[in-house]
Amino acid sequence: MDLNSCELCPRKCRVNRIKGEIGFCNAGSKIKIARYSLHYWEEPCISGENGSGTIFFSCCNLKCIYCQNHNISIKNNGKEISIDKFINICLKLQEMGANNINLVTPTMYIPLIKEGIIKAKEKGLSLPIVYNSSGYESVEALKELDGLIDIYLPDFKYYDNKLATNFSKVDNYLEITKQAIKEMYRQVGKPVIKNDLMKKGLIVRHLLLPTHIEDSKKIIKYLYETYRDNIYISIMNQYTPIIKNNKFKELNNPVEEIEYDNLINFACDLGITNAFIQEGETCKESFIPDFDNYSEI
Numbered sequence: 632m633d634l635n636s637c638e639l640c641p642r643k644c645r646v647n648r649i650k651g652e653i654g655f656c657n658a659g660s661k662i663k664i665a666r667y668s669l670h671y672w673e674e675p676c677i678s679g680e681n682g683s684g685t686i687f688f689s690c691c692n693l694k695c696i697y698c699q700n701h702n703i704s705i706k707n708n709g710k711e712i713s714i715d716k717f718i719n720i721c722l723k724l725q726e727m728g729a730n731n732i733n734l735v736t737p738t739m740y741i742p743l744i745k746e747g748i749i750k751a752k753e754k755g756l757s758l759p760i761v762y763n764s765s766g767y768e769s770v771e772a773l774k775e776l777d778g779l780i781d782i783y784l785p786d787f788k789y790y791d792n793k794l795a796t797n798f799s800k801v802d803n804y805l806e807i808t809k810q811a812i813k814e815m816y817r818q819v820g821k822p823v824i825k826n827d828l829m830k831k832g833l834i835v836r837h838l839l840l841p842t843h844i845e846d847s848k849k850i851i852k853y854l855y856e857t858y859r860d861n862i863y864i865s866i867m868n869q870y871t872p873i874i875k876n877n878k879f880k881e882l883n884n885p886v887e888e889i890e891y892d893n894l895i896n897f898a899c900d901l902g903i904t905n906a907f908i909q910e911g912e913t914c915k916e917s918f919i920p921d922f923d924n925y926s927e928i
Contacts, residue, residue, distance in 0.1 A: 632772055633742055634660055639772045640692040640738050641807045656692040657707045658739035662747075663689040664928060665702070665709035667720050669729055674865055674907045676829040677731065677761065677784070684729025684758065686720060688736045693765045695788070695799045697840075697882050699871045704736065710928045717747040721756050730828055731782065733761040741772050748779050759830050766835075767804060768811035773818070783815035783833045790849035794840075797879060809853075821861045822905070834863040834907075838870055842881045844890050848897050855901050865907040866894060 632639060634648040644654030651659070669682030677683050687700070689709030698704045712720075721732050737744050748760060759781035766785035787808055789795040795804035815833055822832030835854055839847050854864055868891040876882045895908055 632775060639741050639769060641767060641769050641803065642692060655694075656690045656739045658690040659711065661711040662714065662717050662740050662743050663709045663711045665689050666924070667724065667928070669724070669727055670733065673733065674834060674863070676824055676827060677733065677782070677834070679730045679828050681728045681730050683731055683733040683761065684721070684724030684727070685733040685735055688734070688740060690739050691736055691765070692738050693767050693799045693801070696876060696879070697798065697870070697872070697874060699873060701874060712928065714743055714747045714750070717744070718751045718754065721747070721751045722754060725756060725758050729758060731759040731761050732756070733763055735763045736765065737762060738764055738768060738772070741775055745775055745779060766808040766811055767801060768807070770810050770814045773811060773814045777818050780818065781831045782829055783819055784836065785812060785815060786836045786838065787812065787850050787854065788838065790846050790853070794843065794846060816858065816862065822863060832863070834865055836865040836867060838867045839886050839891055839894055840870055840882070841884050841886050841890070844894055847894050851894070851898050851903070852901060855903050860905045863905045863907065864898070864903060866898060866909075868909045
């Protein structure tokens, strides 16, 4: 798969990114990032005490209308870097003591990242590689990463495709994401955890959206019935209404505590044990990374 007729994601825009053509995601022919740092607010087995070595990629193939990282996913802020610079960033994060290299929204750059990871490993990169994405992935593109990714960390956003159409402008999110997660699990298998840190495995995230708890229950039920305790499910309450929406007004409010408690009780009643939940006030803009200093990359 290459960038001459881009089919890296299920949208299959088929634009020639090498010649400057732009598809839905707005990504060009080079890697573009907005931030890299040690990040301490991922799941405990990812962040640990030292932090996860996160690299936030600019642009996005989903562009959800409520995205808390909209400055880089929708506005496309960031800085283009070479593959050599990407390699150096990975090695620098390793020197800083990161538990892993966490690729955040990397879908648009798979061929470039693949080359970078291979070369970085040749130069001494030994950390687990985390692929952190929206879940809206092409199975064919994921197969390009087989053997390079240690931990998959996808979202599972919607069960009802109408919600996906309304909020993310896709009409086949459910079918695509089910197949993508199946491929991710095929590659990494059951979780491997050493010293409380995940070395290999699959964590599926689900963000509860205001008033849409029934859709969330369908996702949780599907994941548990399909994978049982062979994966971890991360059930999140950190929805932050930072973009005012006039058409879907429920998105202008945070998730009510009673809704989240209801969802957690539902998961417990199913028998789920391999799960992460969030406590406290996570729906604050202060939890959103600062993407304004990308010029210093």
